[in-house]
Amino acid sequence: xxxxxxxxxxxxxxxxxxxxxxxxxxxxxxxxxxxxxxxxxxxxxxxxxxxxxxxxxxxxxxxxxxxxxxxxxxxxxxxxxxxxxxxxxxxxxxxxxxxxxxxxxxxxxxxxxxxxxxxxxxxxxxxxxxxxxxxxxxxxxxxxxxxxxxxxxxxxxxxxxxxxxxxxxxxxxxxxxxxxxxxxxxxxxxxxxxxxxxxxxxxxxxxxxxxxxxxxxxxxxxxxxxxxxxxxxxxxxxxxxxxxxxxxxxxxxxxxxxxxxxxxxxxxxxxxxxxxxxxxxxxxxxxxxxxxxxxxxxxxxxxxxxxxxxx
Amino acid sequence: xxxxxxxxxxxxxxxxxxxxxxxxxxxxxxxxxxxxxxxxxxxxxxxxxxxxxxxxxxxxxxxxxxxxxxxxxxxxxxxxxxxxxxxxxxxxxxxxxxxxxxxxxxxxxxxxxxxxxxxxxxxxxxxxxxxxxxxxxxxxxxxxxxxxxxxxxxxxxxxxxxxxxxxxxxxxxxxxxxxxxxxxxxxxxxxxxxxxxxxxxxxxxxxxxxxxxxxxxxxxxxxxxxxxxxxxxxxxxxxxxxxxxxxxxxxxxxxxxxxxxxxxxxxxxxxxxxxxxxxxxxxxxxxxx
Numbered sequence: 001x002x003x004x005x006x007x008x009x010x011x012x013x014x015x016x017x018x019x020x021x022x023x024x025x026x027x028x029x030x031x032x033x034x035x036x037x038x039x040x041x042x043x044x045x046x047x048x049x050x051x052x053x054x055x056x057x058x059x060x061x062x063x064x065x066x067x068x069x070x071x072x073x074x075x076x077x078x079x080x081x082x083x084x085x086x087x088x089x090x091x092x093x094x095x096x097x098x099x100x101x102x103x104x105x106x107x108x109x110x111x112x113x114x115x116x117x118x119x120x121x122x123x124x125x126x127x128x129x130x131x132x133x134x135x136x137x138x139x140x141x142x143x144x145x146x147x148x149x150x151x152x153x154x155x156x157x158x159x160x161x162x163x164x165x166x167x168x169x170x171x172x173x174x175x176x177x178x179x180x181x182x183x184x185x186x187x188x189x190x191x192x193x194x195x196x197x198x199x200x201x202x203x204x205x206x207x208x209x210x211x212x213x214x215x216x217x218x219x220x221x222x223x224x225x226x227x228x229x230x231x232x233x234x235x236x237x238x239x240x241x242x243x244x245x246x247x248x249x250x251x252x253x254x255x256x257x258x259x260x261x262x263x264x265x266x267x268x269x270x271x272x273x274x275x276x277x278x279x280x281x282x283x284x285x286x287x288x289x290x291x292x293x294x295x296x297x298x299x300x301x302x303x304x305x306x307x308x309x310x311x
Numbered sequence: 312x313x314x315x316x317x318x319x320x321x322x323x324x325x326x327x328x329x330x331x332x333x334x335x336x337x338x339x340x341x342x343x344x345x346x347x348x349x350x351x352x353x354x355x356x357x358x359x360x361x362x363x364x365x366x367x368x369x370x371x372x373x374x375x376x377x378x379x380x381x382x383x384x385x386x387x388x389x390x391x392x393x394x395x396x397x398x399x400x401x402x403x404x405x406x407x408x409x410x411x412x413x414x415x416x417x418x419x420x421x422x423x424x425x426x427x428x429x430x431x432x433x434x435x436x437x438x439x440x441x442x443x444x445x446x447x448x449x450x451x452x453x454x455x456x457x458x459x460x461x462x463x464x465x466x467x468x469x470x471x472x473x474x475x476x477x478x479x480x481x482x483x484x485x486x487x488x489x490x491x492x493x494x495x496x497x498x499x500x501x502x503x504x505x506x507x508x509x510x511x512x513x514x515x516x517x518x519x520x521x522x523x524x525x526x527x528x529x530x531x532x533x534x535x536x537x538x539x540x541x542x543x544x545x546x547x548x549x550x551x552x553x554x555x556x557x558x559x560x561x562x563x564x565x566x567x568x569x570x571x572x573x574x575x576x577x578x579x580x581x582x583x584x585x586x587x588x589x590x591x592x593x594x595x596x597x598x599x600x
Contacts, residue, residue, distance in 0.1 A: 054402055101585045107401045108346045112535065113584045116577040119532065123577075127570040236528060240409050247406050276421055283414025287392060290407040294398035 007255070008165060015161045019154075028153035030269055032225055035160040036218045038261035039167050041245045042254055043214030046171060048243070049252030050180070051207040052187040053103060054111045057118025058215055059238030064121050065091040065216025066223040066233060067132055070140040073224075075131070080143045084220050088213055095212035099205035115236065122234040137230025140223045156225050163221070167214060168254060175254075183207060187252070215242075248289055250296025259297050313443035318565040319558055320441075324450040324519065326557020327457035331512035332534025333541065333549030334464065335505040340543055341481040342501040345404045349389060349412035350509055351531020352419075355524065356382045357510025358517035359419055362428040371433060379510045385415065386506025390499045412527065419524035430517035453515045460508060461550055468546065477501060529573065536576040540583050542590020551591070555579075 022028055040062060047053050055061075065087045072083035102113045125132050132138060143150040150156055174180050182203055185192060223229040232238060241264070249260025267285075271278045293299055332354055339347045360378035365371070389411055393399070396407060434448040467474040480487040480497045488494055513522065516530075534549075537556050541548025556576055564572040583590065 048402065054405065056405075105584060105588065108405070109584055109588060111346075111401075111405055112539065113581060115532070116536075116580045116584070119577050120574050120581075123571065123574045127568070236532070240413075244406060244409070247402065251402065277417070279420055280414055280417030283410050283412075283417050286410030287407060287414060290403050290410060291392060291396045294396070294400070294403045 005169075008169060011165065011168070015164075019157060025153050028157050030266060032153060032156045032160050033222070034262040034265040035157075035164050036222045036225070037242075037245060037265050038258040039160075039164055039218040040215045040242060041249070041257035041261040042167055042171060043211040043218075044242055045246045045249075045252065045254065045257035046174075046183075047207050047211040048246055049257075050175065050183040050187055051204050053204060053208065054243065055114040055208075055211070056111050056236070056239050056243060057114035057116070057121075058211070058242050059236070059240075060118030060121035060234045061091065061095065061212045062215035062219035062242075063125065063229070063231070063234030063238070064094075065212075066219035066229055067125060069216075069220035070138060070223045070229050071131055074139065074141045080141070080224060081145060084217065087220055088216055091216045092209055092213050095209045096205060099208040103201065103204045103208060115239070118234065118239050119236055122231055122236070125231045125234050132231070135231055137228055137232075140227050140229055142227070143221070143224035150224070160221065160225075163218070164258075168258075171254060179203070244286055248286070248296055250298035253296070253298045256296050256298040263297065314565065315562075316442055317444040318561045320444050320446050321450070322558035322561030323554060324453050324557070325561065326537075326554040327453055327550075328512050328516050328530075328553070329534050329537040329556050330550040330553025331457055331460065331508050331515075332530055333537030333553050334461070334546060335509040335512075336535055336538040337541075337543060337546045337549050338464075338501055338505040338508070340538075341546060342477060343393070343498055345393065345399075345408065346535070347389070347502075347505070348405060348408040348531065349415060349527075350505070350534060351527030351529070352412045352415040353382050353385060353506045353509035353527070354513040354516070354530050354534075355419060355522065355527035356385055356415060357513030358430065358522040358526070359423050359428070359513075359524065360510075361514055362430055362517065362522065363423055365430070375514055378514065379507055382506045382510030382513075383503045386502040386504075387499055389506075390502035394495065394498075412531070416524055416527070423524060425524060427521040427523045428517070429521045430514070432518040447519075449518050453519070456511065456515060460511060461547065464504075464508075465547065473497075473500070533576040536580040539580055540591060542592050545590065545592060548590050548592055555591075 018031065022031060040058070044055065044058055047055055068087035068090055069080070069083045072078045072086060073080045078086075098117060102110065102117070105113050126135050128134075150159060175183070186200055186203060219233065222233075245260040245264045246257050247260070248264060249258065250256025268278060268282070271281055274281065289296070332350055335350045335353065336347065339345055339350075357378050360381050361374050364374035364377055369377070389408070392411065393404070393407065396403065432447070432449040434452050436447070436449075438445045438447040439451065468478050469475070476487070476492045477497050477500065479490065480492060480494060484494060487497075512530075516522070533556065534553070537552035538549040539552070540555055541550065541552030556579060559579070560572050560575045563575050
């Protein structure tokens with residue numbers, strides 16, 4: 001039991017050590033953003049890495065859900081938890097419905113279709129200013145659970161850490177289950193999986209729905225945490241950023257997604273002194289990783305482990 | 312009636328720009344199987360380089376030739392990066408070209424700036440009156456040059472030896488190799504040509520709408536829609552796709568809502584992908600595999 005969950009124990013240890021190491025509120029803020037991105041990327045990684053389906057529209061799906069949470073709780077005074085629940089329900093059904101025609105496509109066509117849906121969402125959010133505040137974005141009320149307010153960065157750090165651990169444990173179990181075996185099969189050869197009687201299309205759309213729901217939960221949390229949401233969350237750039245985090249960390253590896261998300265959330269903060277060069281450096285890093293480390297950052301650790309075992 | 316005619320005219324003008332961007336996609340896609348997500352940044356690079364070379368005091372012809380050359384080099388650099396890559400799966404190529412587009416935007420931010428710029432019209436600010444609608448000289452030039460480029464590409468791919476070698480490579484890369492065609496050189500040439508088409512698009516567009524370092528994102532995506540509407544595997548389908556897109560966008564902006572103008576391209580893209588993934592000509596011609 002302990003051996004099987006050694007990674008969770010290490011993760012909890014790291015999260016606690018990090019909490020003591022962080023000197024001020026700003027560190028906590030970056031940590032919360034990193035963890036929320038990590039959660040979204042774990043879901044997206046399930047889609048890309050296990051089901052072999054790319055989505056260039058996840059920013060849009062995430063933001064649409066987050067806007068629903070924000071509008072219901074801030075404009076219509078519903079409780080944050082109920083708003084989040086409605087957002088998840090709505091986006092789950094939405095994802096299921098669009099998964100039917102979209103997941104029939106493959107490769108470039110799939111990437112383009114998800115991109116198209118994401119950008120249409122972005123355009124709608126911008127245009128419906130009376131609901132969403134338009135291009136300027138909208139303020140979001142503080143997150144409350146049964147009257148308890150999450151009003152400090154430390155509280156958010158604890159909440160998001162717990163969410164991260166729960167999501168990882170849930171996905172580890174999913175991947176180990178018979179469903180997970182089918183998923184890995186789909187990634188390697190969907191024809192082979194179909195030939196043993198599994199309904200590939202059904203599995204693909206379930207994974208798509210799960211990844212969208214995870215993104216909506218983490219994206220809504222992001223809106224509640226920062227007290228603000230703008231259409232930038234739905235933009236093509238945001239969708240690209242999420243996919244890059246997954247690929248940068250390592251496709252098909254849970255902790256790859258986590259590392260990719262954390263590194264690429266923290267990196268721009270370290271690069272602020274090179275403000276003008278930030279975009280350029282970011283682009284160059286992506287190119288170099290894709291050229292020389294297509295399996296992502298985790299592949300470095302695999303090599304280290306192999307070398308260590310050999311000596 | 313005049314309003315309708317006017318909207319169609321401006322739709323055709325922008326449509327030809329989308330057509331040029333779209334053809335850039337198909338030239339690379341058909342030879343290498345790669346969708347180049349930095350196609351829009353080539354358009355940006357063409358327009359922005361010209362703006363700043365002109366500012367530096369260069370004469371028109373020199374500034375324009377140089378910006379086309381610069382963009383061609385950017386295309387060749389992209390090919391070299393792809394050539395040096397360890398893995399060429401669909402996902403890694405999507406991310407690599409996206410990374411290249413981000414790097415080019417970053418480079419433009421550093422070398423140029425984040426402001427909006429316009430090129431002066433190269434043919435003066437006059438306009439024709441046709442049945443009550445106006446067609447500026449610049450718009451007419453866009454249409455004229457685009458048609459020349461399309462014809463030029465057609466002749467190049469169908470009649471010249473190099474062009475035929477490029478078509479052969481896109482048909483079947485292995486038999487092209489066996490016929491002694493230098494694949495790498497052909498692919499490099501394809502990337503350069505694609506970048507050149509895009510940069511000319513950027514030069515033509517900059518006097519009509521202003522340009523800045525970010526203009527490539529939307530243009531690239533709309534150009535891609537144009538290519539998919541016309542059929543990715545048909546190099547000249549993008550022309551029809553671009554015109555359909557340009558005109559419908561213009562009509563939506565004029566009669567329905569200018570806020571939703573940008574959505575037209577993506578609604579059309581989804582419609583085509585869902586219902587006729589081979590493009591609007593897919594029923595006329597046998598599917599090429």
